[in-house]
Amino acid sequence: MDRRAGKIxxxxxxxxxxxxxxxxxxxxxxxxxxxxxxxxxGYAAAEMLRRQKFEGSIVxxxxxxxxxxxxxxxxxxxxxxxxxxxxxxLQPDSFYPDNGIDLRLKTNVTGIDVHAHKVTLADxxxxxxxxxxxxxxxxxxxxTIPGADLPHVHxxxxxxxxxxxxxxxxxxxxxxxxxxxxxxxxxxAALRARGIEVHVVAPDKRPMERVLGPQMGDFVRxxxxxxxxxxxxxxxxxxxxxxxxxxxxxxxxxADLIVAGIGVRPRIELAxxxxxxxxxxxxxxxxxxxxxxxxxxxxxxxxxPDPHSGASIxxxxxxxxxxxxxxxALNMLGQREAFTAVPFFWSQHYDIPINYVGHAESWDEITxxxxxxxxxxxxxxxxxxxxxxxxxxxxxxxxxEAEVAMEAQTAH
Amino acid sequence: xxxxxxxxxxxxxxQGIAIADLADGATVTGHVGxxxxxxxxxxxEIFAIGALCTHYNAPLADGLVVxxxxxxxxxxxxxxxxxxxxxxxxxxxxxxxxxxxxxxxQDLRRQEATARRR
Numbered sequence: 001m002d003r004r005a006g007k008i009x010x011x012x013x014x015x016x017x018x019x020x021x022x023x024x025x026x027x028x029x030x031x032x033x034x035x036x037x038x039x040x041x042g043y044a045a046a047e048m049l050r051r052q053k054f055e056g057s058i059v060x061x062x063x064x065x066x067x068x069x070x071x072x073x074x075x076x077x078x079x080x081x082x083x084x085x086x087x088x089x090l091q092p093d094s095f096y097p098d099n100g101i102d103l104r105l106k107t108n109v110t111g112i113d114v115h116a117h118k119v120t121l122a123d124x125x126x127x128x129x130x131x132x133x134x135x136x137x138x139x140x141x142x143x144t145i146p147g148a149d150l151p152h153v154h155x156x157x158x159x160x161x162x163x164x165x166x167x168x169x170x171x172x173x174x175x176x177x178x179x180x181x182x183x184x185x186x187x188x189a190a191l192r193a194r195g196i197e198v199h200v201v202a203p204d205k206r207p208m209e210r211v212l213g214p215q216m217g218d219f220v221r222x223x224x225x226x227x228x229x230x231x232x233x234x235x236x237x238x239x240x241x242x243x244x245x246x247x248x249x250x251x252x253x254x255a256d257l258i259v260a261g262i263g264v265r266p267r268i269e270l271a272x273x274x275x276x277x278x279x280x281x282x283x284x285x286x287x288x289x290x291x292x293x294x295x296x297x298x299x300x301x302x303x304x305p306d307p308h309s310g311a312s313i314x315x316x317x318x319x320x321x322x323x324x325x326x327x328x329a330l331n332m333l334g335q336r337e338a339f340t341a342v343p344f345f346w347s348q349h350y351d352i353p354i355n356y357v358g359h360a361e362s363w364d365e366i367t368x369x370x371x372x373x374x375x376x377x378x379x380x381x382x383x384x385x386x387x388x389x390x391x392x393x394x395x396x397x398x399x400x401e402a403e404v405a406m407e408a409q410t411a412h
Numbered sequence: 413x414x415x416x417x418x419x420x421x422x423x424x425x426x427q428g429i430a431i432a433d434l435a436d437g438a439t440v441t442g443h444v445g446x447x448x449x450x451x452x453x454x455x456x457e458i459f460a461i462g463a464l465c466t467h468y469n470a471p472l473a474d475g476l477v478v479x480x481x482x483x484x485x486x487x488x489x490x491x492x493x494x495x496x497x498x499x500x501x502x503x504x505x506x507x508x509x510x511x512x513x514x515x516x517x518q519d520l521r522r523q524e525a526t527a528r529r530r
Contacts (some may be wrong), residue, residue: 010425010426010442010444010449010451010460040501044501044504047504051497090504318502319487319488319501319502322501322502322504323500323501326500326501341500344487344488346486346487353486355486355487355488357488396474396475396485396486397474397475397476397485400475400476400478400483400485400488401476403483403488404476404478
């Protein structure tokens with residue numbers, strides 16, 4: 001780009017500047033970093049380590065059989081048939097060897113010896129570490145009702161899960177989604193895009209009310225109903241059979257495909273077994289350090305002190321997990337970077353994205369700018385007059401501005 | 413996801429535009445060849461950056477400039493205007509001055525991975 005005679009010209013591609021260098025080198029730079037988990041946090045950490053020119057070894061242990069995937073896509077465009085599977089991997093498989101990342105798939109870690117600084121694998125192999133990142137994520141809650149283990153009953157977490165649902169959807173005429181969660185409703189929308197009749201069964205009075213409040217809950221319900229979804233709210237499934245689902249209300253629904261989206265449970269067994277401090281998740285400080293030296297945690301399992309709400313929170317969302325993985329990577333390299341990001345997630349239903357910034361587990365007031373039904377709105381979730389979170393539809397700049405304002409706001 | 417790219421819009425930046433047409437704090441989306449390029453002016457500084465987010469190809473012109481960063485309107489990724497680095501997920505790959513508008517995300521990432529190895 002150059003400027004001549006009051007004009008700006010844009011020329012060829014400019015070479016990339018390197019990532020900002022580390023401020024102060026660690027006194028003892030780690031040589032061996034081990035990451036347990038192949039999801040958002042683990043992947044983002046490994047990428048950031050190399051971006052920061054870390055030259056030691058990176059071993060990434062993943063119980064999944066696929067290399068890290070763009071997980072949000074699994075319940076959205078890929079499941080709906082709008083994105084080919086080629087878009088699902090976050091990187092081509094060659095990325096890992098090319099960048100010196102020893103990605104070991106289908107690898108289960110059975111124990112951590114925090115004193116000897118090593119992890120043990122299911123086959124007995126010991127993997128030593130100087131720094132360890134636990135990014136084991138979460139796993140779907142399983143149904144316990146009769147018929148839950150039938151082959152047409154699915155949960156959705158991995159690429160294999162979505163492939164199985166897509167396969168089932170090819171011959172399915174009617175599906176029941178159990179749970180009006182984000183995953184449940186995204187699955188409902190995706191299956192409608194495939195032309196399948198969809199019933200959503202959930203104990204809630206309104207979908208997503210606990211997170212988004214009654215007004216947005218009503219909107220989400222109406223949006224799905226407009227697209228042909230049938231809700232069975234304040235109801236539960238009692239039993240699943242080959243061709244139908246029996247509800248507690250006594251109703252039965254014909255269904256040849258069942259997807260349960262009834263929540264996830266953080267995978268904290270490894271941290272528990274190692275004796276790390278646990279509080280509905282793995283407790284970390286603002287640097288994402290656990291109670292054991294040189295052991296960090298990030299993503300769905302981590303409960304961290306959120307400076308904006310003043311509470312210790314755990315969040316099960318993609319962008320938070322990636323950003324925590326990045327911060328953990330910097331700190332494993334000797335930075336002292338506090339994790340201060342304001343949580344963010346998005347959820348997609350048909351052509352409507354809902355963006356959410358902040359974290360509100362409860363509120364005493366919701367204010368609404370714009371018109372939810374017109375799909376042009378910004379909601380503020382407040383307690384004692386203080387904005388804890390924002391949800392918006394098609395008000396992107398206002399949502400970004402609210403995020404900037406929330407970043408400047410701390411509880412103290 | 414906006415995976416299908418439309419034809420380049422706005423002025424041909426290789427031909428130049430008048431500085432007077434770019435107010436302080438404003439952005440202009442134009443193109444160089446087939447590639448969409450966003451100009452951002454902050455005071456006396458002018459940055460020319462890839463116009464699309466490297467996450468899902470959102471138009472960064474619809475985002476927000478904060479200091480010397482620009483934030484994506486869709487999923488709040490954040491890029492340094494100075495270095496191109498994706499300083500906040502969900503974007504991971506840096507934007508480039510010239511982003512190939514017809515490339516799929518995968519191809520962009522592969523190119524980035526290649527560039528990073530050099």
